[in-house]
Amino acid sequence: MTHQLARYDLLITGGDVLDPAAGFDGKFDVAIAGGRIAAIEPSIDPARADRVIDASGQIVTPGLVDLHTHIYWGVTYWGIEADPVAARTGVTTWLDVGSAGAYTFPGFRRYIAEPNRVRTYCLLNLSSIGLVAPSWEFQNPNHWDVDLAEKIVNDNRDIILGIKARIDPNTTRGVGIAPLERARELADRVKLPLMIHFGDGSPTLDEILPFTRPGDILTHCFRGGDNAVAKAGEPVHPDIKRLHEAGLILDIGHGTGSFSYATTEAALADGFMPDVISSDIHQLAVQGPMFDLPVTLSKFLNLGMSLPDVIERATGRAAAAMNRPDLGTIKPGSVADVALFRIEEGDYTFYDIQMASRKGTKLLVNTLPEKERMIWANLPPQQEGKQRRPEEG
Numbered sequence: 348m349t350h351q352l353a354r355y356d357l358l359i360t361g362g363d364v365l366d367p368a369a370g371f372d373g374k375f376d377v378a379i380a381g382g383r384i385a386a387i388e389p390s391i392d393p394a395r396a397d398r399v400i401d402a403s404g405q406i407v408t409p410g411l412v413d414l415h416t417h418i419y420w421g422v423t424y425w426g427i428e429a430d431p432v433a434a435r436t437g438v439t440t441w442l443d444v445g446s447a448g449a450y451t452f453p454g455f456r457r458y459i460a461e462p463n464r465v466r467t468y469c470l471l472n473l474s475s476i477g478l479v480a481p482s483w484e485f486q487n488p489n490h491w492d493v494d495l496a497e498k499i500v501n502d503n504r505d506i507i508l509g510i511k512a513r514i515d516p517n518t519t520r521g522v523g524i525a526p527l528e529r530a531r532e533l534a535d536r537v538k539l540p541l542m543i544h545f546g547d548g549s550p551t552l553d554e555i556l557p558f559t560r561p562g563d564i565l566t567h568c569f570r571g572g573d574n575a576v577a578k579a580g581e582p583v584h585p586d587i588k589r590l591h592e593a594g595l596i597l598d599i600g601h602g603t604g605s606f607s608y609a610t611t612e613a614a615l616a617d618g619f620m621p622d623v624i625s626s627d628i629h630q631l632a633v634q635g636p637m638f639d640l641p642v643t644l645s646k647f648l649n650l651g652m653s654l655p656d657v658i659e660r661a662t663g664r665a666a667a668a669m670n671r672p673d674l675g676t677i678k679p680g681s682v683a684d685v686a687l688f689r690i691e692e693g694d695y696t697f698y699d700i701q702m703a704s705r706k707g708t709k710l711l712v713n714t715l716p717e718k719e720r721m722i723w724a725n726l727p728p729q730q731e732g733k734q735r736r737p738e739e740g
């Protein structure tokens with residue numbers, strides 16, 4: 348009798364494996380069997396695998412986790428479809444933040460979360476109508492139904508991972524800070540994180556911050572405008588530093604209104620990095636200058652953050668913010684959710700939402716579609732379309 352070595356369905360060889368949450372950063376072979384990561388070792392015999400992907404020159408990461416997305420297509424103003432974007436970006440876990448409220452969540456569950464091939468979770472909007480319209484979701488207090496939202500959360504904790512409230516002058520017009528008080532009450536009742544969006548003017552950041560708790564998420568954290576957390580040449584707002592130290596999670600949420608080079612550069616110069624880099628991808632943002640999560644990550648790479656720091660903020664740290672440490676990692680035993688990237692060197696121009704530009708030389712490009720389509724979810728080939736990217740030159 349000869350000793351039988353374990354067989355693998357798939358082997359990804361020769362890539363630079365980068366999984367900051369699990370501590371992998373170097374050349375490893377990754378073996379997959381039965382839909383799980385079976386082994387990550389410096390060298391695995393390809394004869395043991397049914398199929399082999401040569402990943403030399405590429406970066407092997409967990410499938411990306413996007414903490415701020417809008418994917419309730421057809422029912423909300425902002426929603427896009429997630430699966431076609433996933434196939435070209437390597438984003439395999441999508442957190443929709445507040446598209447659905449209590450009245451519209453059943454449709455999100457049946458028509459979006461269940462049929463999606465990407466892993467789909469959401470934060471429930473305090474407003475029962477969610478993001479059906481561009482804004483104004485809190486203007487009718489009849490839509491702040493905390494009791495109904497609590498029931499919807501308790502019946503759907505497999506999908507709903509927290510609460511969302513957009514607190515800016517348009518959403519709260521005429522009602523002030525009251526919706527944030529109700530959102531706080533709801534999050535406390537269901538014992539889940541609260542993600543707060545803020546904008547320009549009133550309610551100001553100073554009015555909003557006292558409502559945050561450790562584990563909550565402040566999204567659009569490096570937006571510009573009069574509530575920016577850091578002004579050019581100045582340190583980060585002391586209250587932000589204090590709350591961050593205590594556990595408040597700072598999330599980028601680029602979108603079309605909320606990524607400022609001036610704020611980001613001031614924060615980075617103060618030694619202050621965001622906890623999570625997310626896209627806030629929606630119908631408008633997908634047209635640029637945000638485009639998608641890999642382009643957003645590229646902006647931070649070109650500002651001098653290291654590749655491990657950047658990848659960690661769109662894998663392990665994003666999953667941790669969702670209280671789902673099982674996601675955003677490819678440590679052996681976890682779901683075989685793998686993405687491949689290449690850093691394409693070139694002469695790129697990136698823009699923030701005010702169209703302030705910065706030159707860069709690195710673009711993070713998802714390469715898995717060329718090789719294999721999505722390993723993790725067996726996605727079918729998508730309509731090809733050109734890879735969206737910043738203009739060259």
Ligand SMILES: [Zn+2]
Pocket residue numbers: 415416417444600602627
């Ligand atoms: Zn958003």
